[in-house]
Amino acid sequence: MWTLPRLQTLLASLLTAVFLLWLIVPFAMALLWSLVDPGTPWSYPDILPPALSFERWTLMWETTTLSTAMFNSYTLAPVAAVTAIVLAAPTAYAFARIDFPGKAAAQIVTLTPLVLPGFVTAVFFASILVSFGVYSRYGAILLGHVVLFIPYAVRILTVSFAQVNQEVINAARDLGASGWGVFRAAFWPVLKPGVLASFLIVFILSIEEFALAFIVGSPSFTTIPTILFSYLGYDFIRPNAAVVALILVVPNVLLMLVLERLLQSANPANVSGKG
Amino acid sequence: MPGIDIEGVAMRFGQVDALKDVSLRVPEGAFVTLLGPSGCGKTTLLNIIAGFLAPTRGRVLFDGQDVTGLRPEARDTAMCFQSYALFPHLSVQENIAFGPRQKRLERAETARRVTGLMEQLGLAPHAAKLPNALSGGQQQRVALARALAVAPGVVLFDEPLSNLDAKLRDQVRTEIRDLQRRVGFTAVYVTHDQAEALAMSDTVFLLNGGVIEQSGGPRDIYFRPRTRFAADFIGAANLHDGPISGGAMDTPFGPVPVDAPDAAHRTLCWRPEVVRLTEAGALSGKVAHVAFQGGWLDLFVTAGGQTLRLQVSGTHDIPEGATIRFDIPREAVVVLKDGANA
Structure with a gap:
């Protein structure tokens, strides 16, 4: 008999299976391709590579600037994330908790960077920076990423700031808390999930950003995506691209899992009132 | 335990007059209610006494001292909020200890107060729980204990019982009045519930449209209404x-x-x-x-x-x-x- 709960279980497991396949197949393919032995190529009739080795990995590490690119990417991303959050916070606070004329317009304006194609921004950003006298590639890309991704932080933090209960703020002040004390007691517990989420999103977007890093940085300054794209160009070498792709993806997944755990433990704060 | 004087207080929000020239006196140690329908200005007046709002005109005096410009943290008041406003990430015990800790009270004294209040309000078994694990009545008691932990001279109540069911409301009402007599503080209590006002107060201030319509003892205000509004709002x-x-x-x-x-x-x-x-x-x-x-x-x-x-x-x-x-x-x-x- 098809009872409803059984049907639901079936559908749920089917859906899970599809999603797993969707995620795992490309992942597994990338892993396999990255392990193909350079001496024995993987070609049409073979279902699996004939020989596996870590030679592609060592080759990529030794012959390219991958280590520099990784250093660049993994220092740019957290710094861009923290800077974006710090700069977005006052705007988000104002959007969420202060009424001022032109608020609706201001909110739309802050979101416009999201609708511009990355290349368009990148091309003009590069020339603006030069005319401002910013020649540091690192600084330029950092600034670019902050500008590009601040809207996400503003958006997320606006929601967080709006959730802070005014009565809890008043209670903290009433009981003698200083400015910092009020922030810790009334704001931070509610803001924390939003701050972590903003960090995660800006971090990942920055790690994966290509257009600006390429236009501003190339050829001398590399990030992981610009290296990756160099293997997708005229001399497309799939195993090498697979190595870089994995390097790009794995830390993101790990970071996401860690932050997800943090978010869960950070949230006793389903702010209650009525009971 | 200060007495409170409100002198000619008015409050304007944009185009709206929330309070128009209100004067009243709360004797030291008294229990007074601000009673009125929603929008009558009673909560605005309470927030002015607490220091969350600065009045457009007029003065607030505690024991003859002008406190109008004083920030809430510098006033001898503690507020019980309608939504309780407990700190959701802090346990019952930490919530109650919040005020004394902010005021850098001695550790032993803080612990003594917290334990004493939890004891008095029957919260001891819940000391380590987070607020969202408590019932409404228990949250209400934590809010009360948290306010009393700073040993305030004035306790301000903003419709503290409106989220409780009828039976619990009667019980907590009695507890609040008992506690007020036992601990000794001046109480200003905001409510729209005339039964609550009559049962608890030494003096009732009936507000309507931003002015005091009538004030007096519960009997006086019930049996000798002076206006149609007073006659109508309080009972039949x-x-x-x-x-x-x-x-x-x-x-x-x-x-x-x-x-x-x-x-x-x-x-x-x-x-x-x-x-x-x-x-x-x-x-x-x-x-x-x-x-x-x-x-x-x-x-x-x-x-x-x-x-x-x-x-x-x-x-x-x-x-x-x-x-x-x-x-x-x-x-x-x-x-x-x-x-x-x-």
């Missing part, structure tokens, strides 16, 4: 319009006695429960509807197209359609101030 009232002559007003029910000089147009008011059913009564009417309420009986009596509401003991058994005779004691009838032009 019977009103008669007409001329007074020879110490009575002629109504379709008969002459209603009143202790007032002759006048062409006045409004009289009396409460439903002052009525006395008696065969020799000077007034009479037909019982249109009876509602048995257990302890009492609500009678709706008509005559000449008007309806009166009478309240008599539940032990009476009066059928609908009967004609009854009754008396109203002269001293229970008041002349309303705004009757003539109403």
Whole structure:
């Protein structure tokens, strides 16, 4: 008999299976391709590579600037994330908790960077920076990423700031808390999930950003995506691209899992009132 | 434990006058309520006393000291909020200890206060729980304990019982009043519930449209309303319009006695429960509807197209359609101030 709960279980497991396949197949393919032995190529009739080795990995590490690119990417991303959050916070606070004329317009304006194609921004950003006298590639890309991704932080933090209960703020002040004390007691517990989420999103977007890093940085300054794209160009070498792709993806997944755990433990704060 | 003086306080939000020239005095150690419908300005006034709002005009004095410019953290007040406003990430114990810790009280003294308050309010078994693991009544007690932990001279209550069910409300109401007498603080209590105001207060301030409509002891404000609004908002009232002559007003029910000089147009008011059913009564009417309420009986009596509401003991058994005779004691009838032009 098809009872409803059984049907639901079936559908749920089917859906899970599809999603797993969707995620795992490309992942597994990338892993396999990255392990193909350079001496024995993987070609049409073979279902699996004939020989596996870590030679592609060592080759990529030794012959390219991958280590520099990784250093660049993994220092740019957290710094861009923290800077974006710090700069977005006052705007988000104002959007969420202060009424001022032109608020609706201001909110739309802050979101416009999201609708511009990355290349368009990148091309003009590069020339603006030069005319401002910013020649540091690192600084330029950092600034670019902050500008590009601040809207996400503003958006997320606006929601967080709006959730802070005014009565809890008043209670903290009433009981003698200083400015910092009020922030810790009334704001931070509610803001924390939003701050972590903003960090995660800006971090990942920055790690994966290509257009600006390429236009501003190339050829001398590399990030992981610009290296990756160099293997997708005229001399497309799939195993090498697979190595870089994995390097790009794995830390993101790990970071996401860690932050997800943090978010869960950070949230006793389903702010209650009525009971 | 300071006394509070409000002098000519007005508050304007944009185009709206939330308070217009309110003055009142709360004696040291008294329990007063600010009673009124929503939008009457009572919560605004409470927030001005707490220091969350700065009045547009007027002064707030604690024991004669002007505190109008003082920030909330510098005032000798603690507030119990309508939503309780507990810190959701802190345990019951930490919530209560929050105030003393912010005020850098000695550790031993903080612990002593926290334990004492948890003991008094029956929160000891829940010390380590987070607020969202507690029932509404328990959260209310934590909020109360947290406010009392800073040993405030004034405790401000913003409709603290409105989220509780009726039975719990009665219980917590009694607890608050007990605690106030035992601990000793000046209490300002905001509510829209007239029963709460009458049961708890030394003095009731009835607010309407940003002004004090009437103030006085619970009995005074209930039995001697001065305006139509006061008569209407606090309990049920019977009103008669007409001329007074020879110490009575002629109504379709008969002459209603009143202790007032002759006048062409006045409004009289009396409460439903002052009525006395008696065969020799000077007034009479037909019982249109009876509602048995257990302890009492609500009678709706008509005559000449008007309806009166009478309240008599539940032990009476009066059928609908009967004609009854009754008396109203002269001293229970008041002349309303705004009757003539109403």
